[in-house]
Amino acid sequence: MWFLDAVTSGFQQPTDPARLQTFRILFGAVLTARFALSFGQGGWDRFAAGSLSAHLAEQLLGPDRARLLITVYRPALIVRTAAASALAIGLVPRLMLLLALAGAAMELLYLRSPNAVRYTLLTGACLLLAGDLGAGLHIDHGSSTANTWAQTLLVLVTTDIYWNSA
Secondary structure: OHHHHHHHOOOOOOEOHHHHHHHHHHHHHHHHHHHHHHHHHHHOOOOOOOOHHHHHHHHHHOHHHHHHHHHHHHHHHHHHHHHHHHHHHOOOHHHHHHHHHHHHHHHHHOOOOOHHHHHHHHHHHHHHOOOOOOOOOOOOOOOEOOOHHHHHHHHHHHHHHHHHHO
């Protein structure tokens, strides 16, 4: 019932910061796994010179934008994976979240059906609105209004995704 209490109180209902901090750790771990697995699933060789994916990117984005994407693609794979693992362990979490989300947003340029990317970006944006993402793997328990808005948005977004997919 905390959800209704949070909405009716104007998001001033205290919540436990541990919930959002746990979500941050899990979100970072899932992104790390997802990004790391993409290396072995053809991700590293995507946009190789003369490949079909490079040709399609040029057709879709134009030669200049495609060249930019091809140039930054591999370094971005490394940076986003490192940022996601740093997010999971809590090193400068807000900056690492931004880098991981930017790396995920890059996938919108070449994936045919990027619904999972959209959900990732949406939940990541909710995390960005949090007042206390925590630091390290330590989870703080207590009562605070710092994360009420972000936590409410995460519940609302997740409920909406599942409701509309039924």
